[in-house]
Amino acid sequence: DAGITQSPRHKVTETGTPVTLRCHQTENHRYMYWYRQDPGHGLRLIHYSYGVKDTDKGEVSDGYSVSRSKTEDFLLTLESATSSQTSVYFCAISDDEASEQYFGPGTRLTVT
Amino acid sequence: GNSVTQMEGPVTLSEEAFLTINCTYTATGYPSLFWYVQYPGEGLQLLLKATKADDKGSNKGFEATYRKETTSFHLEKGSVQVSDSAVYFCAHLDPGGTSYGKLTFGQGTILTVHP
Numbered sequence: 001d002a003g004i005t006q007s008p009r010h011k012v013t014e015t016g017t018p019v020t021l022r023c024h025q026t027e028n029h030r031y032m033y034w035y036r037q038d039p040g041h042g043l044r045l046i047h048y049s050y051g052v053k054d055t056d057k058g059e060v061s062d063g064y065s066v067s068r069s070k071t072e073d074f075l076l077t078l079e080s081a082t083s084s085q086t087s088v089y090f091c092a093i094s095d096d097e098a099s100e101q102y103f104g105p106g107t108r109l110t111v112t
Numbered sequence: 113g114n115s116v117t118q119m120e121g122p123v124t125l126s127e128e129a130f131l132t133i134n135c136t137y138t139a140t141g142y143p144s145l146f147w148y149v150q151y152p153g154e155g156l157q158l159l160l161k162a163t164k165a166d167d168k169g170s171n172k173g174f175e176a177t178y179r180k181e182t183t184s185f186h187l188e189k190g191s192v193q194v195s196d197s198a199v200y201f202c203a204h205l206d207p208g209g210t211s212y213g214k215l216t217f218g219q220g221t222i223l224t225v226h227p
Contacts (some may be wrong), residue, residue: 042116042201042217042220043156044217048214090156100158101158101215103148103155103156103157
């Protein structure tokens, strides 16, 4: 299995608070991705990174920001959490943008 | 735009039955195609892939063939087991246009296999 960890694995937070989710990889892959999974929608891309300090938006980026200061870490921040951001968040990595992606175990976030 | 459409679930089968989960796609170029599997409480695992037309991906008894003429990548298994119960996602990675490097997923198909 690819060495990908996510933290925390579960979080409950209140509306309006900032939340940061962390993805850590030990594979030295260049590309990292954040997805959210919601019933009936499959997985949707939030943001991705193609190198240290190089990031771009996905299809559902509103309300989210990311940072990548080291190859191994990719942070997802919800600037002011809303109930619509209750979801399961997955990080993924790949060594090439044309190759398959490997997924972390996920973070279940509940915004009350 | 790019999209992936999977057959509606849930799918319920008896052990040793034949499985087909349909998947069709739209893309601007010639995408790579994937099937991922998600077991309860876990992340997605790559099940199989195909990178060009007529390629057949296979793993753990599952197979899927890249059909460019019908833009399809249907998942099949000849004899399912209870342990195959999971959610299955079809996805494509489009090498063309603004979607380069971005996986597009179907909505997922829940499979339940009974003894």
